[in-house]
Amino acid sequence: MKKNKKNPSTRLRAGKKTSRVVTSKNKSQGKKKIKNTKNPFRSGKKVKRKKATRSTKLRAGKKAKKRIKKTKAKAEAQSKEKKVSREDLISELVAQGKQRGFVTEDEIIHVIPDVEKDLETLESFYEKLESSGIKVVRSDEILKMETDKIASDHDKGKLKSQELLFAGHDTGGGPADLVQMYLKEIGRVNLLKAEEEVKLAKGIEKGDQASRQKLTEANLRLVVSIAKKYVGRSHNLSLLDLIQEGNIGLFRAVEKFDYRKGYKFSTYATWWIRQAITRALADQSRTIRIPVHMVETINKYTQVTRRLVQELGREPLPEEIAAEMSLEVDKIRHIQKISQETVSLETSVGDNDDDSVLGDFIEDTETVMPHQVASRKLLKNHVIEILDELSPREQKILKIRFGLEDGVTHTLEEVGQEFGVTRERIRQIEAKALEKIREHATIKKLKDY
Template identity: 40%
Template sequence: MDKNLQNYYDQIKKIPLLNFEEELALSERIQQGDATARKSLIEANLRLVIKIAHSYMTADMPFMDIIQEGNLGLMHAAEKYDYRKRVRFSTYASWWIRQYIVRSLSTKRRDIRLPLRKEQTLRMIQRSYHTLSQTLMHKPSNKEIAADIGVSEKEVNFILQITNGFISLDMDTGKDESISMADLHEDYTYSPERDFFKKSSHAVAIHFLDRLKDREKRILMYRYQFNGNEHTLKKIGDKMGLSAETVRQIEIKALKKMQGSADEFRKCLYVEAM
């Protein structure tokens, strides 16, 4: 191992890790402009960067450079982390660390500078890939991407080949862990803040559903996709041994009960989203 890298390892191992409450307290101080708290939060999570950076080891870029890019992502995450969302900092920071590493790798691996039109097409391919991944619930093929952005599949293949060393969107590469095209391009379609708000909303809703009778709660969870796909009245009835009409009546009754807590629900949701 490189001597400088070993020295870096030895230094950060001495920094104690933080528990959840300590992270939240530091975040509150950071939002008040406390630079010392920001430094403490960053230093306590430098080992997280190394752990993530190992997934992106490549001959194209020195490992220490990859770590430094991840550290930039960590610093950005420390600024944006909000203690009021009550999520572990490592969960939040991991996304930003990966994004900074990925952006750097993508830039370093670009051996050929594209004409403006093809550069624009590449950005369309990137956006389409991430959008289709979420809407189709699988990795889109080059053909699906071509159809989405209105160019030929041949054009998509060509641009990906000259910009990423003949790596296809459908191909995985890497030694220790698979690195797909999703890893090689920055994803602008995802926001950690939006994801955490969604999770918080779900948690608050479950809290209020717990006030209902078990049968009422189960029906609302089936009807409003808390357990995955939305269920029809008949399908719920079959699961619970009830008629579709009985399910409908129970749903109406449960919703009326929920309406009585609507103001309280909104207040709780607002606090979670702050």
């Protein structure tokens, strides 16, 4: 029987049908796979995941609670430390207020910086001040209080105004009486208003000496208030010296004041007064002068060192100070070296001033010890004994060549010029003389030196 041969077209149609069947089967299998992949979410696996998430949440919650407790404990510890330090500062300020009879508003703000948050602490602090009879004043009122006190003393007859001022005699109290007299005199001058300052400044521009003098005298109290802040920074400059240096800055401010910029004269003059006082401290406070910029660095170094001593309870290391000041360690060591105070060698040591001074306890490294002097004397005698075995010419050449007479050595050329021969001839004579010395019987004695 003959087999039916299929046409190519029929083969193509059959291939398409089979491919369609295969693709349809693949699609159906893919859908089943997708369904199968979805099924596990609907099965018990979802319950297991829920349990796992709940346990992790519980663990995370416990960890968060522990962290919160730790942060609360740290915050409480820090607050306790702040309270302790603040209580110490408050007690110190109250003690100072009892001695002086007043405290300033700036000091209260320094002790209690967060006034709005610590109202209870502020109220209790004011109650302590009231119970102790301590007044709260502004910083600018301190000078007025002192001048009023001096004026009241004058009214009672404790001071003589014009007689003491112009007589030029010592009152017995020393510099304190001079300061009181000066404060009394400058306290008589009334302060100026802004309009009066402008009027006087215009007069100064026209060359009016009376306006210059009036503006200067009205601001002398400002100089005193600024100079008081620098008392104690130098042993060489007293309060009167600082006031005089500040007055020089005030004169400079009077000359350069420009009323057209709208600032008060006191605001402008403050900077000139401070500049004059700090320059005087830098120039006159030390035996060896230190530049102004270095003085500021030393002051900052001193403040940082004191703060670190309080925080660490010990003297800070140079590395710690360098990290705090953002400087190199070598720079800190340089600051420590130049910030040392100079001390006189004539400073007395001990209770009896006439017995000993500081210079007696410092070793003199340049002084020769007695045993060294004796050793050198013996060495010299041995050398002379050996040189006596040489001829006079050889002795002189060696003495000049090695500086045995005056301690100054000479070259072969210089020795040759001295004897009128060449340097080669001097070298030959020197070598011959040294050979004789090496063969000398007592040469072994020199090995001990």
